[in-house]
Amino acid sequence: MDLIPFNRPYMTGAEFSFIDDAKKRNMLAGDGWFTKECHRWIESEAGARTALLTHSCTAALEMAALLIDIQPGDEIIMPSYTFVSTANAFVLRGGVPVFVDIRSDTLNIDELQIESAITNRTKAIVPVHYAGVACEMSAILAVASKHAVKVVEDAAQGVMAYYKGMPLGSVGDFGAFSFHETKNVISGEGGALLVNDPEYSLKAEIIREKGTDRSRFFRGEVDKYTWQSVGSSFLPGEIIAAFLLAQLQSAVKITEMRREIWSRYNMLAESLESDGLIRRPIVPVGCEHNAHIFYVLLEKGVDRSKVLSFMKQRGVHALFHYVPLHSSPAGQHFGRAHGQLLNTDQLSERIIRLPLWIGLGEDDQIRVVDTLKRAIESAKCE
Known part of the structure; x- marks a missing residue:
């Protein structure tokens, strides 16, 4: 594979x-x-x-x-x-x-x-x-x-x-x-x-x-x-x-191609959101995004490491993202948190970024989303 x-x-x-x-x-x-x-x-x-x-x-x-x-x-x-x-x-x-x-x-x-x-x-x-x-x-x-x-x-x-x-x-x-x-x-x-x-x-x-x-x-x-x-x-x-x-000089074309891939992910992942497995990205009115990242948020309690491991074993390289700076050794030494950073703590542990690059075809995207679904279902059963 x-x-x-x-x-x-x-x-x-x-x-x-x-x-x-x-x-x-x-x-x-x-x-x-x-x-x-x-x-x-x-x-x-x-x-x-x-x-x-x-x-x-x-x-x-x-x-x-x-x-x-x-x-x-x-x-x-x-x-x-x-x-x-x-x-x-x-x-x-x-x-x-x-x-x-x-x-x-x-x-x-x-x-x-x-x-x-x-x-x-x-x-x-x-x-x-x-x-x-x-x-x-x-x-x-x-x-x-x-x-x-x-x-x-x-x-x-x-x-x-x-x-x-x-x-x-x-x-x-x-x-x-x-x-x-x-x-x-x-x-x-x-x-x-x-x-x-x-x-x-x-x-x-x-x-x-x-x-x-x-x-x-x-x-x-x-x-x-x-x-x-x-x-x-x-x-x-x-x-x-x-x-x-x-x-x-090709930035407009690059952005258009990435938005097409992003939009296809958004459509393919709709059923997973309807089933309560994930939440898709939200783009507020007045914001025109550039399709840099397509991410999903797992529902609370799903073990993200198991989801990512499942996907990797099946040939899909998905990733988490930032570890919050306020919880890092340097962040605690050099900076300070203002209040409780509840969204930061919770959402950073639930995010998964899906592969997104120009040339990623529809069949590959279907495979990514299908693998994600099976990974979540597997993690929830364990």
């Missing part, structure tokens, strides 16, 4: 010709022609005032922490149900993650619990758009404005997804994209910082260029470049940018 992997990176067909072109241009370091074309695409299609490629989404979040001048003891409100980079980027500057519970429908940060978590040390709110489904940004922006704190969107999973018509990553003060090979649009490793407040554009360039005004020098704005502030080397090379540009 053939294995159905969880992920299989998609290639558009133009990646290697673009890489060859980069070689012919005799510039393989960062900020060459391909990087600039990627910047133009992100600024045009993702709505960023300024886009800056980085070597990872983690790097983009680290830049955001530097831009808003996180100091030791500053607090950053975020969900516990997220990847460790969301917290690490701020902990590196001495920041304290304040973990807030998630909503039961979208698994995004519960916007109704954010304001009560704000203190006089709060510096930023970091909403994470889980599975490419937008957080309730209007409410989050209102709270941020009221308390004069910044909003940094962790849109690692949000490329080509929208909130009330606005591209994710363009709604807050800053946004961070990921182009890791597990994402929809990829470059192997890679990311981007979206700077939506023009006040920070120049400062972001300087931080990204090792703390120098090198970009201004190449634009002819200064006669030499010098060390201006704290910074680091956040640039990817032109090979990465060339690969990424091929993907970005």
Whole structure:
């Protein structure tokens, strides 16, 4: 029986010709022609005032922490149900993650619990758009404005997804994209910082260029470049940018193909939900998702490890997802939980992500859902 992997990176067909072109241009370091074309695409299609490629989404979040001048003891409100980079980027500057519970429908940060978590040390709110489904940004922006704190969107999973018509990553003060090979649009490793407040554009360039005004020098704005502030080397090379540009130019097609697969899963899993075996994803009105993840939530009491083991033994590679940060050793040391994180604790133990990649056929999806059903029934009988 053939294995159905969880992920299989998609290639558009133009990646290697673009890489060859980069070689012919005799510039393989960062900020060459391909990087600039990627910047133009992100600024045009993702709505960023300024886009800056980085070597990872983690790097983009680290830049955001530097831009808003996180100091030791500053607090950053975020969900516990997220990847460790969301917290690490701020902990590196001495920041304290304040973990807030998630909503039961979208698994995004519960916007109704954010304001009560704000203190006089709060510096930023970091909403994470889980599975490419937008957080309730209007409410989050209102709270941020009221308390004069910044909003940094962790849109690692949000490329080509929208909130009330606005591209994710363009709604807050800053946004961070990921182009890791597990994402929809990829470059192997890679990311981007979206700077939506023009006040920070120049400062972001300087931080990204090792703390120098090198970009201004190449634009002819200064006669030499010098060390201006704290910074680091956040640039990817032109090979990465060339690969990424091929993907970005096909981003609409990629998203359409993934949505078709996601919609088929949603249809196939309907009967399992009707039978009370699972709950399917919920996408609120006003949110246009990008089909990054199709997950199901098992009913309470079903042993997820047995379900996953059953599926793996039958050649279907499904996965759980994040272990909540507030329950991890580092999360307890560097951060703190705001109130009881009941949804985070319970839902994180019930989620299963199904294989989703371009090329996954209908027969394979039928097999995945059928195997899931049999796995749940088997686990319930034990």
